[in-house]
Amino acid sequence: MHYLVTGTAGFIGFHLARRLLADGHDVTGVDGMTSYYDVELKRRRHAMLKEHSRFHAHEFMLEDMESLTQVVDQAEPDVMVHLAAQAGVRYSIENPRAYVDSNLIGTFNVIEQARRCRVGHLMLASTSSVYGANSVMPFGEGHCTDHPLTLYAATKKATEGMAHSYAHLWSIPTTAFRFFTVYGPWGRPDMALFRFTENALKGRPIDVYNHGQMRRDFTYVDDLVEAIVRLAKVPPQHDEKSAGGSPAAPYRVVNIGNSEPVNLLSFIEAIEKATGRKAIRNYMGMQPGDVPATWADTSALEAITGFRPNTPVSVGVAQFVDWYRSYHQV
Ligand SMILES: NC(=O)c1ccc[n+]([C@@H]2O[C@H](COP(=O)([O-])OP(=O)(O)OC[C@H]3O[C@@H](n4cnc5c(N)ncnc54)[C@H](O)[C@@H]3O)[C@@H](O)[C@H]2O)c1
Incomplete structure (x- = not known):
């Protein structure tokens, strides 16, 4: 294929392409x-x-439609997986236009x-951020996503809507x-695991938002890729019956998460264990646009693919720290 x-x-x-190859x-x-x-x-x-x-x-x-047309004509793909985006919740407050350009125009072109x-x-790719102000847990694909808290979430919600139409x-x-x-390994420098590991190893303080009262459903990248590879093999039909299915199109939304939210302080402890360093904590308030908790209902993913992510944070964090040390030679 x-x-x-x-x-x-x-x-x-990168991880998905490596697996597909x-x-x-x-x-x-x-x-x-x-x-x-x-x-x-x-x-x-x-x-x-x-x-x-x-x-x-x-x-x-992706805003360059002419180049995209040439590449698509050359490739004649069987499957397209659109992951490019301006990601990040906090940066969408600083530079909202980047989200409009990449996530709306870029996605429209795709x-x-x-x-x-x-x-x-x-x-x-959409995001758990579309659940926004929804506090009913775990987040199910059928839940309300009408109240995004950041422009990032709003552009991803628009991505879903454009694709559905x-x-x-x-x-x-x-x-x-x-x-x-x-x-996981090769992760993003703007995300907590990268920043916490870097700072713990350098003896610098880490910023702990909402005084540590946060819970996240952390998903290990190999599990995520496994889920994508399996979903790729079962395109939705017109009569798709899963929780995120549509009555009007061969379309579905699927949560990919670990379905096991972890307290931020336990996550930091896993980093301390893997690095062998005690992190200096700088407790801070809640950041604008952030949500206190995420938790995925993954029953639709499991029903469609027979698979559910299950790598524990202790294992995944250790894999990341091993990669970080070898990449940065520290
Ligand atoms: N990593 C997460 O925890 C997470 C969570 C929810 C959703 N997502 C979504 O998953 C996807 C992949 O995220 P990631 O963590 O790999 O992010 P990433 O930033 O590492 O990867 C995105 C890539 O897209 C490229 N890109 C951005 N805008 C582009 C454009 N207009 N044209 C061409 N290339 C462009 C960037 O150069 C980057 O290499 C994104 O759509 C993101 O919103 C990620």
Whole structure:
């Protein structure tokens, strides 16, 4: 099969592409190498993928429709997995326009291409952040997502809506994933695990928001990739019956999480254990746009694929810290 994956120099796209190549697929990867975080890390990820002859790398922004059209015509993909986005909850307060450009215009271009090339399965990344002000736990795909708390969440909610309309109008089998705090080796420098590990190893304080009274459903990246690979094989049908299915299109939304929220302070303890360093805690208030807890109902994922993420945080954090130490030689 030929997969077109966007965001392959990014954390999740890199892991997914690596797995697809190992499984014998062809992968066309597109990434604009944005400067949101260390571009060298993105280049190192892409360089590893380029070692495979079945990986075809392209570096441009998705807003560039002409380049995207050429790449799609060349690849003729069976499946498209759209992961490229301006990610991050807090940065969307600082630089909202980046979210509009990448997540709305970029996503629109991708779904237009999906229509044009009549792709067999379009898959796109949404986020647990769409649950916004919803406090009914665990978050189920059928729950209300009408109250996003950040522009990031709002653009992801729009991603789901745009994809649904195209699935309806053009019968494009479409799966929108809602990812819950993904972590693991080659992870993002803007995320808590990276920052906490870096600071703990350097003896610098870590900022602990909401005085540590936060719970997150942390999802190990290998589990997430396993879930995507399995979902790719079962495109939704018109009569899709899962919790996130649509009455009007071959479309579904699926939570991908661990379904086991972990207290932030326990997460920090796992980092301390893996690094062998005591973290200096700088307790702070709640950040604007943040939510106190996330918790995925993963019964739809399990019903569709027979799989549910299950890597414990202690194992996943140790894998990350091992990678961090070898990458930074510390
Ligand atoms: N990591 C998580 O915990 C998490 C949680 C929920 C949702 N998500 C979603 O999963 C997807 C992947 O996230 P990630 O953690 O790998 O992020 P990432 O930032 O590491 O990867 C995204 C990649 O997309 C590229 N990109 C951004 N805008 C682009 C554009 N307009 N054109 C071309 N390339 C562009 C970036 O250069 C980057 O390499 C994103 O859609 C994100 O919103 C991630």
